[in-house]
Amino acid sequence: MNVGDTAEVIRDYWSESGFTFPAMMQEKGEVSASFGVRAYPTNYLIGPDGKVIWRGVGFEEEVVRELLGLDS
Amino acid sequence: MNPVLLLGLLVGVQEPVLPTFPDVDPAVEALAAISAKIHDGEALHFSLETDFSIELREGEGLEALSRSSVEARLLKPMLGWVRIQGEGNSPGDGDKIDVTFVGDGKNFWLLDHARKQRIKTGRGFKNLEMFLPHFLPLRFWLEGPSSDEKTPWPSGAVEFAPPNKAFEGLFGLELAEDKGWKTLWLDDEGALKAFTWRTDPEKGRPIRVAMTGLDLSHPDEISPEDYEVEIPEGYQLIDLEARKSDSMTASLLTVGSMVPSVGFTDISGRTLTMEDFQGKTVFLNFWFYH
Numbered sequence: 001m002n003v004g005d006t007a008e009v010i011r012d013y014w015s016e017s018g019f020t021f022p023a024m025m026q027e028k029g030e031v032s033a034s035f036g037v038r039a040y041p042t043n044y045l046i047g048p049d050g051k052v053i054w055r056g057v058g059f060e061e062e063v064v065r066e067l068l069g070l071d072s
Numbered sequence: 073m074n075p076v077l078l079l080g081l082l083v084g085v086q087e088p089v090l091p092t093f094p095d096v097d098p099a100v101e102a103l104a105a106i107s108a109k110i111h112d113g114e115a116l117h118f119s120l121e122t123d124f125s126i127e128l129r130e131g132e133g134l135e136a137l138s139r140s141s142v143e144a145r146l147l148k149p150m151l152g153w154v155r156i157q158g159e160g161n162s163p164g165d166g167d168k169i170d171v172t173f174v175g176d177g178k179n180f181w182l183l184d185h186a187r188k189q190r191i192k193t194g195r196g197f198k199n200l201e202m203f204l205p206h207f208l209p210l211r212f213w214l215e216g217p218s219s220d221e222k223t224p225w226p227s228g229a230v231e232f233a234p235p236n237k238a239f240e241g242l243f244g245l246e247l248a249e250d251k252g253w254k255t256l257w258l259d260d261e262g263a264l265k266a267f268t269w270r271t272d273p274e275k276g277r278p279i280r281v282a283m284t285g286l287d288l289s290h291p292d293e294i295s296p297e298d299y300e301v302e303i304p305e306g307y308q309l310i311d312l313e314a315r316k317s318d319s320m321t322a323s324l325l326t327v328g329s330m331v332p333s334v335g336f337t338d339i340s341g342r343t344l345t346m347e348d349f350q351g352k353t354v355f356l357n358f359w360f361y362h
Contacts, residue, residue, distance in 0.1 A: 007337075007339055007341065010339050011339045011340075021355075022338050022339075023338065023339045024336045024337060024338045024339070024344065025336070025337055025338070025339065026336055026337075030334070031334050031336050031358075032358055034332040034334045035324070035325060035331070035332065035334075035356075035358070036323035036324040036325055037323075037324065037358045038319070038320050038323055039320040040358055040359055040360045041357055041358060041359045041360075042320075042324065042357075042358045043355065043356065043357050043358070044325070044331075044354075044355075044356040044358075045353070045354070045355055045356075046331055046346075046349070046353070046354040046355075046356060047353060048350065048351045048352055048353055049350075050330050050331050050346060050347075050349075050350055051328055051329065051330055051331070052325050052326065052327050052328060052329055052330075052331065053327065053353075054327060055321075055324050055325065055327065056321075057317065057320045057321055057324075064355075067355075068355060
């Protein structure tokens, strides 16, 4: 969920980086506001029922790997 | 003419050794010398009596705003203490200041002696910019080396300031910045004695700030107790870093709450909502791309 860039810039960045997950954009941070995001990066893990399982500010690879079950 | 000498000259012309004329602005050179002097010392002691004066409109003269004294013992960048005491002259509000900034090399503390608080402020003595001339060499001592610190002042950014009656006998080095000019007033030995600051009247409110009584020195002998500060007992601990991280998470959705039904556009232009992901576990990352 990117804030404030043009689609073209993001598309280029995404293809260069080889990311396989979808990128979404917001112009003025409207989605950030509805999720209460004030700092970047902020991450949410959302369950199949649409409920928040976990959220955190900043990026700690180990924490995210564990959450996503990538270490098992 | 002596023919032997003529021969010598001819040889010289064939293998010219041209003198080099360094393309250095004398003002830039003078500033570099001051910077080097402050950087090279093993420790920095400085004290200053500042009279913060302010000029609101061009030609109206300086109005005294506050007076303070600053004393600092910095052993290494980010290690040592800076004591500031002073008071403003705004009637009624009694804005006295009595604080000590302490750096232990890792953490920085602001001891607020009036409120009996010790405040953990994170890296850097940045708040000191309020009170001190934050020109290059001092930043080095207060905040540690940074990439900025290695950048020499470009020619044109430093000029000799016109003589000023208020700083008779001192010469001024005027540093141009995008926000205005800072002038360091130095004696003929290069010791910093005063500091003035003014903004560009075209760009903003013309403001001039004057600080006098600067005395920067390096001690001949270093004694460890000069750099120690005892935190008095009974001071309440306030951790600004922790508070900052609380403020970033306070507004987030709580665990267990439903995500908002909000629409967004993906990079190929499709509009999606959170409902489109129902039945799947979603890792949602909010980020900036610069």
